[in-house]
Amino acid sequence: MNAITATGLRRSYGDQEVLKGVDLNVQRGTVFSLLGANGAGKTTTVKILSTLIRADSGSATVAGHDLVRDPDAVRAAIGVTGQFSAVDNLLTGRENLKLMADLNHLGRTEGKLKVQLLLELFDIADAADKIASTYSGGMRRRLDLAMTLVGSPQVIFLDEPTTGLDPRGRRAMWEIVRRIVADGVTIFLTTQYLEEADELADRIAVLDHGKIVAEGTADELKRRIPGGHVLLQFTELRDLESAARVIGSASRDGEALALRVPNDGSVRSLKALLDRLDQNAVAVDSLSMHTPDLDDVFLALTGKPETVTHS
Amino acid sequence: MSYALTDSATMIRRNLKRVIRYPSMTFQLLLMPVVFLLLFVYVLGGTLGAGIGGPTGGRAEYLNYVTPTIILMAITSAVQGTTISIALDMTEGIVDRFRTMAIARVSVLTGHVVGSLVQTVLSISFVLGVAVLIGFRPKANAVEWLALIGLLVAMAFALIWLSAALGLASKTVEGSSNVGLPLILLPFFGNGFVPTDSMPTVLRWFAEYQPFTPFITALRGLFMGTPIGNNGWIALGWCVVIGFGGYLWSKKLFNREAIR
16 A cells, blocks of 8 residues: 555746656655755655645645545645744744644643653653744754644655754654654655665655656665775876776776776775786775765766666 | 634634734834824824814814824734734744645634734724823713724724735745835825825825725714714725735735745
């Protein structure tokens, strides 16, 4: 059973086409990450799926309800934590949560219990009666997400939930997301951080210029690009040139005095490489090993939009 | 739709809390009519009072003449708060949250409007209190008081809907604090401070037909227990037009897509 399905979503702002036909399938109870650079169309996708704006064409269902035919049923099933803080800055943390409890039509006692539970779960109990505008960035995000959870949504949209947070805040947010998933909720997460998608997502779709250019698990995506490489640093151009002659298959790493040499990372092949350099008396300044990570996938898929092969 | 009332009540609570949390705005909005009252009565009232041609023609007479105008200004000033707070709300992301929730959409606006109405009524009462304190003595009977309250609430309600639309139409919060300025100045281009017959022809024509003139005339008559002719009905008609127009405009603006 899919929590989210979308076919051929298109959307333009003026004459700029932001989404050029996006298809999505998100299984219930999983974390799905939409990965893309700024301006790729992530937020537009979330806005469409959360009923904030309409797609120009294409169709989608969320939690089994059609976006256009039954937007209120969709709204009742989802929770959204956007990129920009959606808390009432003049209310306290507790009042913000209480507001959500009232708008979700929870009873007085049920609402109170839920509010207290979330305050503690999200580590804002100590500041519960302080005005939200005095909260730190990380705390405000936690309150924001807590507000989203008051209505016990089946599907949660997190639009760049950790943008602007410091590393500690980011890790805390990840921890919270993992806890939510454990309760069987479906999460649709957008991010521009590959590490984040790698950490949290069951499946990842790479969005580039309004199109999905790749989709799969983190491992599947990593497998799609050539294996790892060794990066050799030189102090002199002369050394670099002679090393390039000796190795043959190396490629220059940008403008830096460095060579990328394809390598599977085994000790045997590494030793063979070093021996060859040694025999030819090439002075290498330093060496580092690189196994493929999502960054490589991301760059390979989105770096040169013209040459990307769509699959 | 069955939750429209509950949701509106929730939103009204939210907005009243916001009013209490941000008292400097209320104070600022209240300050203007009070300053105008004192300025017009004590600084200009002696001379203007002689010019309006009443039986005694003094400062006391001018106080009776200008108090209804100042009360109108208490409304036009208070509704600036509606414009600003709605514009502020629209930039804060929480409204997008509301839009993605299964709630009665109109409740977001109702919350603001009813919250503002409460604030405006308190503002009117305060300004009226100050006027009485410095010597304003209304002669209205019970029926006239009821008519006064009705007219004031109707005008407040109408201008609040208009201001709500202005707030929704504003691109920035800074911009929203200026769009209501014409409302504040409008009583000057009418019979608010001096009778219209002292004005040049074109201005007089405008002054006599603009919505605030019959309203102020009706308020004066009701406060002083003198006949108001059909000014009360004309004023009420304007309230309906302004209020309904403001409501439709607000609704249209609120339901347009959030592109920001």
